[in-house]
Amino acid sequence: MNAQLHDEQPAERGARVIPLNAARQDEEPAERHPLERRVAAGLAFLRRRLAGEYEVDEFGFDPELNRNVLLPAARVLYERWFRVELAGTEHVPRKGGALIVANHSGTVPLDGIMLSVAVHDHLERDLRLLGADLIYQVPVLGHLSRKAGHTLASPADAARLLAKDELVGVFPEGFKGVGKPFGERYQLQRFGRGGFVETALRANVPIIPCAIVGAEEIYPKIADLRPLARLLGVPYFPVTPTFPWLGPAGLLPLPSKWMIAFGEPMPLDDYGPEAADDPMTVFNLTDHVRETVQQMLYDTLLRRGPAFF
Amino acid sequence: MGRTVSSMPSTAARVVLVTGVSRFLGARVANTLQADPRIERVIGVDTVPPTTSLGRTEFVRVDIRTPSIAKVISSAEVDTVVHLNLVTAPSGPRSRVKELNVIGTMQLLAACQRSPDMRKLVVRSSAAVYGSSPMDPAVFAERDEPVEPPTSGYAKDAVEVEGYVRGLQRRRSDLTVSVLRFVNFLGPGVDSPLTRYLRMPVVPTVLGFDPRLQFVHEDDGIEVLRRMTVEDHPGCFNVAGDGVLLLSQALRRAGRSFVPVPAPSFAALGDAGRRFAGMSGFSPELQRLLTYGRVVDTTALVNELAWRPKYGSEAAFADFVSARGLGRTVPMALLDRLTTVLGRE
The missing domain is CATH 1.20.5 (Single alpha-helices involved in coiled-coils or other helix-helix interfaces)
Structure with missing residues (x-):
């Protein structure tokens, strides 16, 4: 039983x-x-x-390609290689036009791409960068840059984007910033001619200062082969500890630790659009933005600590 | 570029002269204008007789490069001239095309300036006046200067034509002058260097470049020209369909196979095409357009006419594709089959 x-x-x-x-x-x-x-x-x-x-806008921005192909490729670098940390995301408006003003560095402008990933993934917005005209003369780079939503750094394009309530990013230092020698790292260069302030004043959008720490160490530029640069028609021909000595392997960026910090928006409502025609106001505002970004750079650099760990 | 006080036909067109009437655009505009009962006479002029019937349009075979055009204008008491003679296709040697475009316009404008009956001038220009370069702003508005002004071809002719039109405007401020900068026409009836390019068996593209293009449908272009003729809209206006297509995107939509070739080979291909009889080849302007692209702002036109083109750039292109029987290719059918097979499982 x-x-x-x-x-x-x-x-x-x-x-x-x-x-x-x-x-x-x-x-x-x-x-x-x-x-x-x-x-x-x-x-x-x-x-x-x-x-x-699929649809593209008048700038050639292809959101579908950007979301599914271009950003995922950059995200690998963003998450695994540079281990980017974000700060101050609450300062970036979730809608409406605004102008992000950041420092530019790294010999190869990867900071723009990383900033796009940061804005897309953590702020759910598309960043529309203003790039140098050289980008649009180079095959492949030009149209990929347009498809990723970026355009030429011209007042007309910036104004048109801001009028469409887009989030626009600009690196006022331009080539002077991205191509500066390693010894001058984290020292801001001249902020162009203040064109970005004029644009923000005319469009009446806030300026959001942004500090990018880490890009300076990816390709430490220790020398510049000027004759070769002139021959190739590029602003500089960098020599880094690995390039051109290691050949194609020298193209791999060094895995520095990155931090991107957004500062408090600077509203320009008090000035009004007519202030854009007053050079003194524009210069003063430009200096103010530059000092803010420089201060943020020092603070963020201290917070980061060692460059690679 | 002053705005009109009212768009009422205050200086109603009575006798309209259309130049370039034997070509596609001229013939269609003449046909549209003659259907308007308010217009008493439509006179079409060209150097060659028209191939299609022009209805009640009176055809006068006259070369606008000669002073005899002045006789036509004064004897018929023409009050409105619609100048559509800009030759954009490389038909024949370049020097002859330039003669037609520039000298023809100079003679015509000289005749217009003399005529006491003249009230209105409508000029067909081209968005090619903005040139095409990597330093261009993304979108050109009417007041923007070209970054690199065109140095050759019909684009340069169009710049010169606009210059002479401005000269006439200065001397005859009583005239209503409308200058229309059209982007590339597209539609079932259009035969242009661009449509021939798009219909090549294998379309070459410039390696590493993907230009932004805009199109205007022929019906919209003709409607704009009609309204400019029967209403008063002085100024300079860009004319384009809404939206933008990338060249690669357009070729994919048309199911064309394309092969990217380096820029120098692309230019050589264009030269070779021009040299051999029967092929139009690519003009330097077309090469630059297919490398750097160009987009114009049509806000001014839309506000002035309170009207939007019926066809956007995409729709104009789609109409061209379906009219020419271009369409899907093999890989797409394969892909569709694969999708349905996977869907069934």
């Missing part, structure tokens, strides 16, 4: 197990679904791309 009971009990248990198994069998297709969905979504994406069924 006991044996029978014992026999029955496992049978009962077994009977209880069967529904569980059945439930698991039901779950299995559900588990396969996400993969299938991803394959289907991938195919649908491929089809849309091949059929040209």
Whole structure:
């Protein structure tokens, strides 16, 4: 009897197990679904791309390509290589026009790309950068930059973007900043001619100062081969500890630790658009923004500590 | 560029002269204008007889490069001139095209200046006057100066034509002058260097560049010209469909196979095409457009006419594609089959 009971009990248990198994069998297709969905979504994406069924704006910005191809590629560098830390994201408005003004460094302008990733992933906005005209003369770089939402650094383009309530980013130092020698790291160069202040005044949008720490160490520029730069028609030809000595491997950026900090927005409402025509106001504001960014740079640099760990 | 006080036909067109009437745009504009009962006479002039029937449009075979155009204008008491003679396709040697475009316009404008009956001038210009360069702003408005002014071809002609039109405006401030800068026309009836380029069996593109393009549908272009003729809208206006297409995107939508070639080879290809008979090749202007692209702002036109083009750039392109029977290619069918197979499982 006991044996029978014992026999029955496992049978009962077994009977209880069967529904569980059945439930698991039901779950299995559900588990396969996400993969299938991803394959289907991938195919649908491929089809849309091949059929040209996507939209671009008048600047050539292709949000779908940016979201699915360009940003994911940059995100690998952002998360794994530079381990970017963000601060002050609450200072960036979630909607409406604003002008982010940041320092520029790193020999190769990767800071712009990392800032785009930061803004897209953590602020859920598309950053529209203003780039040097050299970018648009170079094959491939020009159209990829447009597809990523960036455009030429011209007052007309900046005004048009801000009028569309876009978040615009600018590096007023330009090549002077990105191509400065390693010895001058974290020292802001001249902030252009203050064109960005004029644009912000005319569009009546706040200026958001931004400090990017870490880009200075990715390609430490220790020398500049000027004759070669002139020959190639580029602003500088850098020599770093690894480039050109290690060949293509020298193109790999050093894995420095990055921090990006946004400062408090500077509202320009008090000045009014006519202040854009007063050079003294523009100069003073330019200096003020520059000093703010410089101070933020020093603070963020202290917070970061060692460059690579 | 003053704005009109009222868009009422205060200086109603009575006798309209259309130049370049034997070509596609001229013929269609003449046909549209003659349907308007308020216009008493439509006179079409060209150097060659029209290939299609012009209806009640009176055709006068006259070369606008000669002073005889003045006789036509004075004897018919023409009050409105619609100047559509700008030759944008490289038909024949460059020197002859330049003669037609520039000297023809000078003679025509000289005749207009003399005529006491003249009230209005509508000029077909081109967005090519803005040139095309990597330093361009993303969007050109009418008041913007070109960064690199065009140095050759019909684009340079258009710049010169606009210069002469401004000269006439200074001397005859009583005239209503409308200058229209059209982007590339597209539609079922358009035959232009661009449409020929798009219909090549394998379309070459410039390696590493993907220009932004805009198109205006022929119906919209003709409607703009009609309204400029029967209403008063002085000024200079960009004319384009809404929206922008990238060249790669356009070619994909048309199901064209394309092969990117380096810029020097692209230029050489264009030269070779021009040299061999029967092929128009790519003009330097087209090469620059297909490298750097160009986008114009049409806000001024939309505000002035309180009207939007019926076809956006995408719709104009789609109409061109369907009219020419261009369409999907094999990979797309394969992809669709793959998707349905996966969907069934």
